[in-house]
Structures are given as structure tokens and as C-alpha cells.
Amino acid sequence: MDLSGLLVQLLNGLAGGATLFLVAAGLSLVFGVTRIVNFAHGSLYVLGLYVAYSSVEQLGGAIGFWPALLIAPLAVGLLGALIEIALLRRIYHAPELLQLLATFALVLVIRDAALWLWGAQDLLGPRAPGLAGAVSILGRRFPSYDLFLIAAGPLVLLALTLLLRRTRWGTLVRAATQDREMLSALGVQQAWLFTAVFALGALLAGLAGALQLPREPANLELDLPMVASAFVVVVVGGMGSLPGAFVAALLIAELKAVCIWLGVVQLGPFTVAFPKLTLVAEFLVMAVVLVWRPWGLLGRPDAVLRSAAEQPGLVQAGAWGRWAWWLLLALLAALPLWAGSQSYAVVLLTEIAIAALFAASLQAIVGPGGLHSFGHAAYFGLGAYAAALLVHAAHLPFVAALALAVLVGAVGALVYGWFCMRLSGIYLAMLTLAFAQITWAVAFQWDDFTGGSNGITGVWPPAWLGAGAGFYWLVLLLCAGAVHGLRRMLHAPFGWALRAARDSVQRAEAIGLPTRRVQWAAFTLAGAAAALAGALFAFSKGGAAPDVLSVSASVDALVMVLLGGVHALAGPVVGAAAFTWLHDSVARALPWWRAVLGGVVLLLILVFPQGISGVTQNLQALIATKNRAKEART
């Protein structure tokens, strides 16, 4: 652990940071102009790696390694253009979370397509000719290819800066970043500008992937981790700031390199394994930066954006609607009597009920609250772990464990919420994600307490509930009750205050509403509801494992909410039912279920941009209009 070692580690960090920057730069550009948070950006990176592998294998002999390598970014750029024209162009006016869902569906489709095209085995490309060896730096061998990567980062930054500053196209892109409406009012053909920017972003992701070819085998698991890292870089650097992304990428990569350099260190009585920190280093950085400088290192405080769309109000269910809910509940409660208490329908409905509560708790803050959370699984997971630990380690009885787990989730949301509620929009979303990831890492690495990667098993409902349909009825009762409670909250004056804070902070504060405290309280209540869902989940699955806290658990909840419709109160229930059922039946019936699921989601978005339950609302509105028209005539 000497100084020359550290210097070479810092060089390693530079090489790693370069790749991260290329991916993040594309993401940042696309977000700046189209305002779409492109989940599929990591998939484009993976495609770059795969296409580079194939083209170098097939054509490397004929046209040489480098020309073959460069086919990949061009191909991915072209694909990006196609995606923009075929899909994104149709959803620019949709709510931003729906755009997110669309790009997430793309991730699923692209991953299965890559599996189908390239197969399951990892594909390790050849070394780069001329850069295959190493040079001697401070008595160590350093790969010459890494030197090339270190140079590539700043070169791309320079090229992009020149493109944006010195060309007319760049001026238009910057203008679109600042003020889309004004740009279109000035008669600029926006459609092609957006296509070009998206293609350029895709090209950069493809380039980053292709340049990884000599360093890393192409494999299917790279997409979501890469896009998560790239998000972090973009947010830490400041949304839309390329130099910011550059600085952030280097900062994070260097921090990881230093962690690895430190190795296992004895600090007084504690043994600290710094390499293990690489698992969360970027999220720790993001949490610190967002708390200290909410707009990122080189970003600017967000200019107030013109509100994209009129935010809808909430319609309370009418008498018929209420009767329908009661009827549904009665049917569900009676189900075990004719399907049998040990039937799969009961198992699936238990899962759907829990998912519906989880989704409803998220919808309450995302829809009427306008608080976009990417890390709602944190509270679900806290509830699950608390319940499992209270039963497993503290030997508390079931009911006490359940009640305390809800409290733990609420306290977690109270603490995290204090930091998160000072932010809004994408920054809020990313800080919630950071807290969820940090919680995940704690659960994953604290072996003695949480069981580490294995989690905790052996946590089942007590015998008096386990036999027969008792547990199902309890889940149904608690979930329906909690969802109803959330509904009541949203229709109470507290809910109106929440919506007021969403629609206009200034006006809400002008009439004396403590907006931040209202949002904080809603966030905490939602956390408690999510924790109840998590605790029930733990009992239904016999334990808790880190997966309950993972990004994909948060994403699943978001997908359910969006699928059902963000602003419809029935949304989360419908969305959770549709998603869980689709997931279950499609996965069983088809080997390519991920692609099918993605395709179904895309179709739903294009056909029903308001979510599934939005359709019924639209129908109701249509009927109401017709009735009114009829009344007017008579």
C-alpha cells in the first residue's frame, strides 16, 4: 500500500471513469433535450458491446479491428433513431413516468433479443491490435489500452463541447434544452432535432460498449447496473451538464479505485473491508452530493419549468363504484370456499393483494403527491426485514412483529424523507433511489444481523393462520383496509393540501400550507403502508432477502402504478393485479416472457397512455358528456 501503488490505482480509475462518462454523456444529452429518462440506455451500451463482438469476429479479418469496432456505435445510433421515431415520438406528451415505463419495457425486449441473437454464453472479444500489451509505469505494468481509454474520455468531451458550442445544430440542441416551447414557436423543426439527439446519445452508449470489447466479455447482465451507474453520474454531475458528468464519472471511478487500493484495513478494533464498499460507493456519493448540493456538482438550480400538463384532480367513487368494490371484496373473500384454501388462486391472490397495497402506497405519493420515488422498495424491504428479524431473532409473536414492522417502515421513511423532501423531480427520485440502494447494501453485507446475501428464512405465519385460508383472509383484510385508509387520506383535507403542494408550491404556501411538512407526512404514511405490505410479503414467502430492497422491486412497483394509471385511485389495484397476473402466466407459458411482457407494456402505453384504469375513467367521462348532451336536448 505505497504511494506509487495509489498513483497507478488512480490511473485505473481514470480508465474506468472514461467508459462511465461516455454512457452518462449520452444519457445526459437525451435527457436534456427530450426530458426522457431513458432506462434503455444501458441496453444500448450492451448492444454496442455485442455488435462490436460480432463485427470484429466477422469482419475484423477483412477490414481490420478498428473499422469493424466502429460499426457498432453507428449501428446502435441507427437503432436509436429507429426507437425514437417508432416509439418515443409518440409519447413525448405523456406524463414523464410513463415515458420511463416505456423505456423500461424496451430494456426487457432488448435483453431477450440479445439472448436470442447471441446466445447465453459470455463472449470475450479479442485484444485491440497494437494496444494488446502493457507499458511500464512506476514499476508496474499498465495496459496500453487503458491509456487509450483515458485519452478517449476527454477527447469525446471536447468533441461534444465543440459540437454543442460551435455548430448551429448544437445551438438548437442547447436551445431545446433550455426552452422547448420557445424553440418550436420560433419554427424549428423539432421532430428531427429530437431524433438526431437521441441517435447521438445511442451512438455514444454504443461507442462506450464497443470500446469495452477488449476489456470485458459481452453478457446480458450489464444493462441495468450500467444505466443505474450512468444515472448516478448524470445526477451527481448536474443534469444536462457534460463537464459535470465527466467530473462525476471520474470522482466515482477514482473513489472505487481507492477503496480497492485500501483493501482490508484494521481501524482500531474494527476490520474494515474497503473493497466491499465498491458495491455502494456511487450511491453514497450521490446521497452526499444531493443533500449538500441538490442540483449536482456543476449543475444549476432548475429553472422553473412550465408545467407540462394540467394535473388532474381526484374523483371519489360514486355509489355504484363503492358497491362494486364491496362486491369484489366479498367475492375475493369467498374465493377459498369454492376454489379450495390450498389452491393456487389463493396463493396468487395473496400476492396480488400485497402488491396492490405496495403499489397504492407508492401511487399516493407519486400521483396526488407528485413526489416521484425510485426507491420505494426501501420501505417495503424495511417492513419485510423488520418482520422477519422480529420473529426470527427477537422471537416476537406474529401480531406484534407485524405492528412493529409497520413502525420501522414509518421511521425509515421519516428519516429518509427528511432529506428527500428538500428536493423535487428527478433529483428527489434519485435521492430516494440512493437511500434504497444504501439500505440494500446494508442488508446485503451485514451477514451477522440480516443473513447477508441469503437473507432470513423460516418466517411463516403462525399455525392458527397458516392452515387453511386464514392468512389469505388476513392479508385481504389488512391490504383492503390499508388501501382504503390511503384513499381516505387523499380525500381528506390533508390530501387536498398534498395536491396543492404538488400543483403550486408558491400558492399553497401563500395560503399558509406548510408544504414540506405535508409532503413529509405523506411520505412517512406511504412508507408505513409499504412496510405493512413488506411484512405481509415476508410472512407469505417465509422470510426476507436483499431482493425485497432491490432496484427491480422499486421498478416493479412503479410499473404497476403506471400500468394502472398514476392519477386514478383504482390504478394501483388494477395495475398490481394486471402486472402480477401477466408476470405469472406469461412467464409460465412462454420462454421469451421478458420480451412479451415488455411488448405488452409498450402496447398498453401506446393504446392507453392513461393506464388501464384510465380507460374506464375516459369511458365514464364520455358517457357523462353524452348524458349531459342528452339532458341539454330534452
Next chain:
Amino acid sequence: MVAGAAHADSGRYLIGEINSYKAQPAFLEPYKKGMELAVEQVNAAGGIDGKKLVLITRDDNANPGDTVRAAEELITREKVDVLTGGFLSHLGLALTDFALQKKRFYLASEPLTDKIVWEQGNRYTFRLRPSTWMQVAMLVPEAAKLNKKRWALVYPNYEYGQSAVATFKQLLKAAQPDVQFVAEQATPLGKVDAGSVVQALADAKPDAIFNVLFATDLAKFVREGETRGLFEGRKVVGLLSGEPDYLDPLKAEAPVGWIVTGYPWYSIDTPEHKAFLDAYQQRFKDYPRNGSVVGYNAILSIAAGLKKAGSSDTEKLIAAFAGLQVDTPFGRITYRPQDHQSTMGAYVGTTALRDGKGVMVDFRYEDGAKFQPSDEEVKKLRPAAQ
């Protein structure tokens, strides 16, 4: 419902299998082929007392929640007779616990965690593959023979890597008391920062390295290590690194001279393996991977267990599996009554390059029966199963 009714009438045994097919396709596609081959062979030979085997597979989406749901679906809807499968340790443990809760027979085919047969071992769960502990124990005598003092350790940061390293440290220290562990790198699974890790290991100036990385991480580690000269003048002992599933993607860059566990399918010349190899290659026009043998042996074990039990009744199956002997491509294995672990072993040898591909040479088959803690210790290690 249909499956359940058919099963009652026509006399079939339904095997429900759950695995992370989408998350771990590189290992599990050959694994599935191995299972299919075994099912076809058993049925071609007339089934089990006239009853055909039917295999139903489910994807667990690599998370415990879906694993448990798939298991419930297989039991309640498909009405399967036995459960098997599992790849990732925590999913194997979820199924182990599920088997206990629902009082169903479960054969853990692949998951390596020691906890399946020790801490969380229960009477309903048996396990086929040699555990992490067993495979490390096979390598330790070889490591001790090198007589190197300074060891560096690199492993994926989750249960499998952690327990492999803990076992290695403990057993090597016992075999060679003057050994030192000079560096330890726990890397995020699938995301190793290979350049930095390789350099940190080199800077610790070890005499030898114990490597537990596999799959993508292994490829990155080997390439960086070779570029940076990490392996020159150093011995490397690698767990699983000799498995074709992980060695083949490296092609001509496969490491040379590593002491590894693995599966040298190309040079095993026992008649039982040859029969398996021929059948597999003929059926799939592809060579078997380690996963293929695991899948194949899992079905053979279940078939043998069903035959011995004469029924799919859980209690009878448990009784049949205790001491059950199965003839596999690796020779005869036994399911030990004391901890429900099979004696399936692994091949230990040295890596080399042949025709631009990594292979294992100077290998021998290590019978799993030789690498087990004493019965006294096993008893202490299995509190839950008492």
C-alpha cells in the same frame, strides 16, 4: 387441474423444477439439456415400474419471492411429486425452507451453500452437488503442497465467495500453520473492477493466489491479470475455474498452470462417462458443460429414489434417499443419511492450453465421500434437522 387428474390415472411421476433460467442462462441451458436427456433415457428404458417421468420447469426470476411462488404453483396447480432445482445460494435456501414448511421432498441440485445441509439442513432436503466446503477441501491439500507462505484472496462478495474464502483460510491454516493472508478483495458479483483488483493483489506481493471468481468476473480478471503480469511467478488455485462453463469463453487466453476444480469432459475415459458423453453429443450436437452433468445426475437421482421408494410419498422418498446409491457419469454416488449430502465429487487438475482452448490436465476425480467433516461435527452443524 388437468395435469393433476392425468397424473392420478395414467401413472406418471411429475418432477417440478425451479431455476434461474433467464438470469443464469450460460449454466442453466446445458443443465436443462442434461435433465431432458436423463428423462428421455429413463422413459425409453420403460420408466419407473412402468410409470413415465415428466419434467415441468419454472423460472424463478432469480428472486426468492418468485421462487416460493413457483414452488407453490408446482405443488398446488401442477401437483408435482417432487421438487428440485436451484442455482443461486439464497434461492436454494428459500426452497430448503419451503420444503420444511410444506413437508415436501426437495432435491437441491446445484446450489453450493453449505447451509443447505448444515445450519438450515432439514429432513426434507437433499443436495446433489459437492458443497463449497467440499470443493475447497479438495483444493486445500494441493494448495498446501505448493508450500507458499503469502496468499492473496479474491472472491465475489456474497455467500458463495465469502464461505469459500473462510473455509480456505481455516483449512489451509490447519494444514500449513505458517501461512499468511496478505490481501483480500471482495468484488461485487458480475461487476469486478478487474484492473484495480489485479493491481491491488499484485502490490501485496503474494506468493500464491486463491481465486473464487467465476463467469464474467473470471474472464475480466484473467485478461487484466495476464496483461499486468499478475500470474507470472505465482501459483493460482481457482475454485470452479476448470468448468467448461467458465473456461471456454476465455478461448486462447485461458490461464495456464492454475490448480482448479472443474469438469474435463474431453478426457475422462471411464465407460460410464463415455456413455453419457456419446448420448449427450448425439442428442444435442453439442458437448456437455458441468451444468449438463448436474442436471443429468439430478434426474437420475430422483428416478433412483422413486424406484427405491416405490411411490412418491414424501416420507417414503426421504427414507429411500437416505443411503441411496446412484450410478452417474462420475461413478457411483451415495446420499449420506447423516447430512443428506451426496458424495458426488469433482475433478481436480491443472489448466493448460490445447488447440487454442483451455483444458484441464493431470486431473483426477476426487470422490466427495473423502471430503466431509466427521459425523460428530456434522451432527453439531445440523441443529435444525435434529
